[in-house]
Amino acid sequence: MWDYLIKGVRTIDPKNHIDDDWDIAIENGKVAEVAPDLPVGNARQTSEFNAMIAQPGIIDSHLHLGINPYGFKMEALAGVTTCLDMAGETDFILENSRKDGCGINFAILQALLPGKNIASNDPSADEINAFIDKVLASGAYGVKILGGHFPLTPEASARVVEICNQRNVYVAWHAGTTTDGSNINGMRQAVELAADNFLHLAHINAYCRGAIKPVEEETLEAINLLKNHPNIVSESYLSARNGTKLNVDQNGIPLSGVTRNCLKRFGFSVDTKGIEEAIKQGYLSVILEENGLSTLADRKDSLELFRQSHGDVSASFDRVNPFLPRAWIASAKRDNGQFVVDAISSDGGCIPRNVILESGISLIKLGALSASEFAAKTSQIPAQMLSLVNKGHLSTGADADITVYDPVTQKAVATFVGGTPVMLNGKVICKEGCVIAHPNSEAFLTQGNFAHQCVEANLSLLKQLHA
Ligand SMILES: [Zn+2]
Structure with a gap:
């Protein structure tokens, strides 16, 4: 019996040349089967994602x-x-x-x-x-x-x-x-x-x-x-955006070269006044923390946050x-x-x-x-x-890492990692992450009790990637 069945999707798997309205069955964290009309009765749990796209x-x-x-x-x-x-x-x-x-x-x-x-x-x-x-x-x-x-x-x-x-x-x-x-x-x-x-x-x-x-x-x-x-x-x-800092020296000159270059490029003066003008005209937004995420403040809040912090904020220029x-x-x-x-x-x-x-x-x-x-x-x-030989495709036995997205809204609707739902409809359900590290880290990660997978890079294969 499968643990999970994903139905209603258009499944895309370039490695296996699949681009069809096929279902995906998951068992023990791996892809069990990708085929049309898989039976719901064979799965403990089924999710329908109608008109969505599923890919590795x-x-x-x-x-x-x-x-x-x-x-x-x-x-x-x-x-x-x-x-x-x-x-x-x-x-x-x-x-x-x-x-x-x-x-x-x-x-x-x-x-x-x-x-x-x-x-x-x-x-x-x-x-x-x-x-x-x-x-x-x-x-x-x-x-x-x-x-x-x-x-x-x-x-x-x-x-x-x-x-x-x-x-x-x-x-x-x-x-x-x-x-x-x-x-x-x-x-x-x-x-x-x-x-x-x-x-x-x-x-x-x-x-x-x-x-x-x-x-x-x-x-x-x-x-x-x-x-x-x-x-x-x-x-x-x-x-189109970058990431930068807005700290200024005692003369109001930005310390970050990235910030100075951006102000110059968009025709603003390279000082506190230029930063404020860039914010007012929508070229520059301050990054703030909200509901456990970093987001961009609007023009009014960006200006206030910049002034309150005397420039000690992260920010992002648009159109860079x-x-x-x-x-x-x-x-x-x-x-x-x-x-x-x-x-x-x-x-x-x-x-x-x-x-x-x-x-x-x-x-x-x-x-x-x-x-x-x-x-x-x-x-x-x-x-x-x-x-990562078991990722990037949906062959039978591959890791059941799957992204389901809505091609109309252009947003992710669900993700699965190792067969476990991680995100569903804008809610993250999972807690711990898993580090992929060099084999020399095995002892360190085991001792520290970190979820981990040790993998050695294969540089000679990578040098042949475009052969
Ligand atoms: Zn980077």
Whole structure:
């Protein structure tokens, strides 16, 4: 007898070439059968989701869970079942996952933070190896170079990529070093420094905002760089928004370079007055905590919160990511028919821009992607990126991780993780999360009583992903 039966849906599973009005049966946390008209009498529990779409659970290949405790819940509500945190801190995220994990599987790439967890921005091979040893034994899945915010020297960045490849450790890079910024020049530099090594290059759209050259030229260059370097795996996100801080110095000048650049770009003065004007004109919103979620305050509340806190608030600029690169990068293909950019991510989590479904379905409606391609970019390919062989598809025996969404409202209506309902009609039902970590963490996670699954990356396979 099945534990659960999902009926009434259009089931999409790109790996098995299924796109039909078929039902999904679940048993012992695994997919038992996907076929038309499965009998209700064979299942302990049945849910009808009429006119909804079911696909392998969404795997968000770039998000942030380390900013506040709300990221898990926000991801669960957005239809995500598994995700990859792109910075850490590992301790903070693990601790939150115990009570606020919302049933989500999560892997963490711990960032190298000069002055915080490594001595300088130019760590030696020995220091890098010691860092990797430490993070892999304490719950991380791999390593992140956070070049846009905490740059290393070009030489040290290349060393990190090289050493991770020698050791078969997953490595991602938010482009940028001490010599080049988080823009198309930084992207070109990262691709060159990676040489023939595997690298997950983060959020490709962020290098195509028109910072150096016209948006169209930057986007074309980014696409060509990836086509010519098939050893690079990547994702991009679909939100127009960014995330930043509004702290100012004693002269009222914003401390964050991101905030200064955004104010300049939209024609506001780079000071407290400019920030207030950007809020009044709807370019900038303060992020506030409400009902256990981070959300965007309206103009009036944003202004009040900014003034009350003297700038000590998180915030988000709208219209930072132009539409053209977001849509172009999401749909561009290689000569062999594969996508240039492998996955659609959110770069959200704690940041309120978890719009994989909302904006991804708009791309389907615009004809830029088919629903099956969307499922490939949000589940099948991200599962390959993380070497999760039982996820990303609905073959018999696969993990019963399933996202059910409404193609009309463009929202998630239900998710299942390992056959257990995690979110139903906007309510999160599950508590604990499950960390996906490097095998070196086994003892640490067992001792700490964390729900976990240890998986080793397969970099040689990933280097063949675009072959
Ligand atoms: Zn990010």
